[in-house]
Amino acid sequence: MLEPTEAQRSLDQRMNDAILAGIRQAKERKRLTRSRNRLRSAAAIACCFALIACLFTIRISPVFASMLRDIPGLEKFVDMIDRSADRGLQLAADNDLMQPIGLSDEHDGGKFTIEGIIADQSRMVVFYELESETAKRLNLWRTELSDGNGQHLSASTGVANENPIQELGRSVVRGTIDITLAGDRQWPDQVRLEIGTMEESSAALPEPDQNVTDYSTKDPDFGPREGNGPDYTVMFPIDRKKFESLIREYPIDQTIEAEGQRITFERAVVSPLRIALYLHYAEDNTKKIFDTGDIHLVDENGEQWRTIGGSYRMDHPILYFESNYFHKPKHLTIEGGWLRALDKSKLQVMIDTEKQQIVQAPDDNLELLDVARRGSYTMLTVGVRSDVPDDHMMYSVLSSQFTDASGAKYEMGGDGGNLEESWNDANNPAKSYTSYYLKNRAYHQPLTFEITQYPAYIRQPYRIPIW
Structure with a gap:
């Protein structure tokens, strides 16, 4: 197998970050997210199967591909499976699933x-x-x-x-x-x-202004x-x-500590379509951990099995990786070097949409760019920059639910689902922008939002064997 270059590893990690963030947003809110590449999702989550695999050599065997092509209807999907970046899906297809x-x-x-x-x-x-x-x-x-x-x-x-x-x-x-x-x-x-x-x-929706200089050119009817x-x-x-008997479970029960924050790796469950890694964040942690950053699985040959999503329950996340059920290595290890996390005392953003200013934010990396009326919605555009130059993640910082100064609770968007659009700065990919849509109402100012993700980091290398 060819070894991936550093540039390919960087690209792969950025894709993994985007996939993890998309699924985390889908669990947090039912909103339809749109990026500058016009990716559309019925539940606003990242979709990994459209990505083209450029680093891996696993493919459906010619014999099984020929069998699929003989089944009416399925013959049209053989190439789609073969191009998938998810090697577990390819192996499952090749093993008659x-x-x-x-x-x-x-x-x-x-x-x-x-x-x-x-x-x-x-x-x-x-x-x-x-x-x-x-x-x-x-x-x-x-x-x-x-x-x-x-x-x-x-x-x-x-x-x-x-x-x-x-x-x-x-x-x-x-x-x-x-x-x-x-x-x-x-x-x-x-x-x-x-x-x-x-x-x-x-x-079809208009492309966002990549230069972020004139928001007035956006479609006035854009919104949910x-x-x-x-x-x-x-x-x-x-x-x-x-598939009901095709499952293996491996207890881990190891805890790491990073900048005073404790993360326990409880167990791993391997099935044909994914490896599920169960984690636990200590309740007395002083930071909220948004995600596990560059986490990946590595076998004895140095081959990485990448993340394909996760289920982000409070302090009990489950991370999903490509499955190697039908291609079991001799050894499999969890590795990583950093996580995204923010002090629990800094998890709220307060914005006065009438004065068009941020009242409270974690730091100066968050800025309010525009508050503009768009039909029956108010478009709220914020920007966030990372201090890490190679962090090109598109951050959607604000929660879909918010409260006004009277304590009344509201939901972004409308009956058709919440809608936001995110994109990276064309000249500085470490900076990203998101436009949110709020129903036009006489809100009591300021509005308070919970932070769902943010470019703040914990750095601690770790290496934990699964088997």
């Missing part, structure tokens, strides 16, 4: 088809196809999941799709829906997946809106016998 489905819901000139799934105990990748009779492309706007009895299934969802194509006069979009059940829940025998759609012409396309629902079975 693909379940053909081939069920559809068709009405209003459109058709939603689930062609197949790859699943383990609590994660599932759905391979879907979305067709429309019109020349307008349909995008997934939202997803809802329930079991066969109609009971809601709590999960984080990421959507990735390829560019639309025209087939027999119809617009066709193919992609994946990556679903992770919350906590330690497991899949039922049947799942009901409902999607909402939006036409591309309505979903609802999907205008049809909804589709497909009920499909899950063959749990394919």
Whole structure:
């Protein structure tokens, strides 16, 4: 295997940071996040399956690829799996974990088809196809999941799709829906997946001003809106016998201390689609730990297994990594050198939107750039810079919920979901900007927001063996 260059490692780490941040935001709030690259997600989380793997050599075997190409509907997804940056997904496909489905819901000139799934105990990748009779492309706007009895299934969802194509006069979009059940829940025998759609012409949004000099050029109608396309629902079975016995658990129970903050690595659970690493942050820590920074898994050959997301429960995060279940190394070690964390006494930002000024902030790295009326919304634009030049993460600092000076609680955005747009400074990637949208109301000033992520760091190298 070719060794990655330092530049590739840096790029890979920045992608990992973005993925982790996206999933953390999805757990914190139900908002639709949009970046300068027009990444769209039904639940505002980062989607790792659209990334092209440039460092790894694992591929679906020619024999199994040939088998998939012989299954109607699934032959169109072989190349998508082969290009995935998630080596665990590739290995699962190569070990016969693909379940053909081939069920559809068709009405209003459109058709939603689930062609197949790859699943383990609590994660599932759905391979879907979305067709429309019109020349307008349909995008997934939202997803809802329930079991066969109609009971809601709590999960984080990421959507990735390829560019639309025209087939027999119809617009066709193919992609994946990556679903992770919350906590330690497991899949039922049947799942009901409902999607909402939006036409591309309505979903398209203007690019943010990359120079951050004239916010008045933004679309005055930009803000939360609802999907205008049809909804589709497909009920499909899950063959749990394919994966229910495929699990390994390794106790760790080791604690590190970094600048007085204690982090315990409790256990690792390895299944076909992910490695789940269970952590615990000490309740008496004086800092809030936002994420584990550059954490990664390394085998005896120096090969890294990167993060693919996480579940961020209060002080009990679960980090997910690429799975090596079907490619078990002799040794696997947790390594890292820094974390993002901020003093618990500095976790609030106060902004007076009428005077257009920040009343309270953790430090001078946060600034208020603009407060502007945009239709029925007020656009609040803030910038944050990192003291670390190679930290190119797009920070979304403010929580979706906030209170005014009277103590009244509010939620950003509207009924169509919260919406924000984030981008990096074109001339200084270590600085990022986010525009938030608040309903126009007579708020009692100032407004108070909780900080959900921030460029503040704890530095402490560590190395902990899993096996």
